[in-house]
Amino acid sequence: MDSSKRKRIFIVIPGIFTVIASALILLSQNFWVVSLSQVATAIAGAAIGPAVVGITLGIVKQKGFNRQNGLNQAFNHAGNVVGAGLSGYLGLKYGMHAIVLLAALFGILSIVSVLMIPSKSIDNDAARGVANDKGENENVSGLKVLLKCKPLLILAAALAFFHLGNGALLPLYGMAAASKMQENAYMFVALTVIIAQVVMILASIAGMKIAEKNGYWMIMLISFISLPIRGLIASQMISEVGLYPVQILDGIGAGLQSVAVPALVAHILNGTGRINIGQGAVMTVQGVGAALSPAIGGWIAQQIGYSHAFVILGFFAVVSIILWFYNAETMKKECAPSSNH
The missing domain is CATH 1.20.120 (Four Helix Bundle (Hemerythrin (Met), subunit A))
Structure with missing residues (x-):
């Protein structure tokens, strides 16, 4: 790209x-x-x-x-x-x-x-965040971009822990709840998607407006906090009623991140000419967490039950919250609104 x-x-x-x-x-x-x-x-x-x-x-x-x-x-x-x-x-x-x-x-x-979309309307230099032509032909890997940039590394690590917990929570919750209401299993699974996605629409628009005034730091923090709360609720409400708060929180977390993460990577790497390599690197680390999550979550659920699995999965995001607060000084500068960046 x-x-x-x-x-x-x-x-x-x-x-x-x-x-x-x-x-x-x-x-x-x-x-x-x-x-x-x-x-x-x-x-x-x-x-x-x-x-x-x-x-x-x-x-x-x-x-x-x-x-x-x-x-x-x-x-x-x-x-x-x-x-x-x-x-x-x-x-x-x-x-x-x-x-x-x-x-x-x-x-x-x-x-x-x-x-x-007319191809001429796409400015290729702006698309990669190039400041000048220096280094345009360098062969730079996503891993190198990630390791050389501390804010990008912090963001990727926080997202990896978040998705390590988040990836398995919905599938396991759907299985746990559907097993209790087999006659409504298909409708239940459909509702899990629709509720979360509707909330994500609202969260995306809200995140966009918050970012314009206050930047991305608080948006990311709220998204991280949503997961432990979601895990606790899921552990106590494995039912059709519990579906609503669990999926509303999923929509808030994912909706805010869908706005904040691409924009934050673009801000951090603006001027480097490597914005899309950075996007790919962050998505890869995030994807590793999401890919490991079902195996870990499934094993925990098998060993000690669904309720305990939801709590443990939710609390993986506590590591994300700690990383975010510990590096607050660095990240708040990077997360500042565009006009202040």
Whole structure:
């Protein structure tokens, strides 16, 4: 993304991968075919985040990034709500094939949408945060960018611990609650997605407005604090009623981070020409935490039960909170509003 002059292709290719993945599942439910489709989907998901950030920066520059990224995330979560609602309705009425075809349709629409953006409207220097041409051709790895920049390292570590707890909480909570209400299991799972995504829309817009006045430090702190509270509530309310506070808190945490993290990385690395490598590095560390979470959470739940697992998973974010407070002086400077940055 940093070196490419054809940034739209990084959304076009994930769109194609989504269509291919849908087609593969329609053609066969063989283990290896389904696995391959999930690999394609994972590659698409990994590429599209930095791509949207890079294109957004290239169009609106640093000054307009906070507002536009907030709007992007609000529409992203709105799309998830519509997708979940349509999937539930079409799946109930026409079966799994309709859901797969819907995913393919959305993949095609994403390709059409991005190709409507004129390539000339994307400033490639602004998209990577370049201050001058120095070092443009250097081969810099994401790991090197991460290790050389203390604020970026603090942010990545805090996010890794947060997602180490967050990644498994919803799937385990869904399993625990659905096992108690088997007759409503499908509706329960659908509600877990819709409630969280609706709250994320509101949190994204709120986060955008808070950041304009007060910066990102408090936004990130609130997102970290939401997880221990969520874990405690989940441990005490494994029921349909408990779904609402658990998923509202999920929406607050994820919605605020979806606005703050890309903007914060862009602020920290502005002028380096390595913004998108930094985005990828932070996403990788964050992803390691999220990937380990289900294994850890599942093992804890198996050993000592769901309730204890939710408390322990929630309290992984306490490490994030401690890191955030311990490095408050450094991070508050980086998290200051754009006008003060």
